[in-house]
Amino acid sequence: MTMPPGQEPPAPMLVPKFFVKQRITVMVNRYEILAANPDGSEGQLLALAEQKRMKLKEEVTFFADESKTRAVFSFKARQRLDVHAEHDVLDEHGQAIGSFSKQFGASLLRSTWNLGAPGLQAVGRERRPVIAVLRRVWTLIPYLGDVWVPFVFHFDFVDSASGAVVLVSERQKAIRDRYEVTVPDPRLDFRVAASMAVALDALQSR
Helix, strand or coil: CCCCCCCCCCCCCCCCEEEEEEEECCCEEEEEEEEECCCCCEEEEEEEEEEECCCCCCEEEEECCCCCCCEEEEEEECCCCCCCCCEEEEECCCCEEEEEEECHHHHCCCCEEEEEECCEEEEEEECCHHHHHHHHHHHCCCCHHHHCCCCCCEEEEEECCCCCEEEEEEECCCCCCEEEEECCCCCCCHHHHHHHHHHHHHCCCC
């Protein structure tokens, strides 16, 4: 099908809404990507990622199911030992399908990310600047700031050209980290959206 001039085709894998749940153990951060049912409840497992806590946070691999026998996509930093580096999102064959990076200067007070995909460039920021500052103060508290953050914070990503919302990640009130992710822009591939959503937790720091 021929697209009208200036209009990008929809992404190959489009999931308008899903959930990200984190389960923390002594050695592993586990992320479950779950479909959202029409009634808003959690549906089937779409992907599973595990990040070893003692391992460098340069790469996260997503698997098709809990058997972890098939890797379906991943994200990987272009530079080692730098969480602010450009990260490429790769499909199961290792081909780049998107990218993201953290804006270091802007993130000192309010976390800000760049997100790229075919035909799309977006910027994401913490929704509430006051909460962003309070969260930074909290993380400076010895021990407590490392294990529990009481503030519910959200991210909104908007198209750099039009200002339209392309991705929203909203942290839910729960003991374990749980995020509701909506993707109103059909150009944003699920694999890129899921990678960005997990990175907002795994690489967030302050």
